[in-house]
Amino acid sequence: MEEKELKVKGIHHVCKPTIQAIHDTLDVIGGKWKISIIGCLTFQPMRFSELLREVNGISGKMLSRELKDLELNQLVKRTILDTQPITVLYQLTPYGETLKNLTINIAEWGFKHRKKL
Structure with a gap:
């Protein structure tokens, strides 16, 4: 314009x-956790316990709440696998994958900002 x-x-x-x-x-x-969860899931589908290890500082209760919210907004898909014991896998939906570039841009800016400081 x-x-x-x-x-x-x-x-x-x-x-x-x-x-x-x-x-x-x-x-x-x-919020504090959602973009980190989305960032982790951009690399590969993950189990709950893997996400809990990767997202530093999040509690299991908070991770569960954030995953439900991301699922409600159709960004994350929850899949129950028929294994013993049962395995639950989380992955980005095709709609959630539209956020990949955003997470990459945020990470790149963060790397540059950390260097600058």
Whole structure:
């Protein structure tokens, strides 16, 4: 959008919908743990115990809650395997996989920021 158009229509014409979209995204993947869980699942499907080991600092109760929420938002699929004992596998859905680039970008920014500090 040209600078002249922004002055005529006002910055709110562009900014407000963008900020709303950011809020919508953060409502689904925000918080301390969800993006870490999604980040782990971008590499491969994982069992609950594997996720618990990989997501440093999360409790089993919180992991369970976050996985249910991600499943509710159709980002994660829970599969029960017919094994002895029963194995539950979590993986990103095709919709959840649309977040892979976001997690990669966040990680790259984090690497750069850590170096800068």
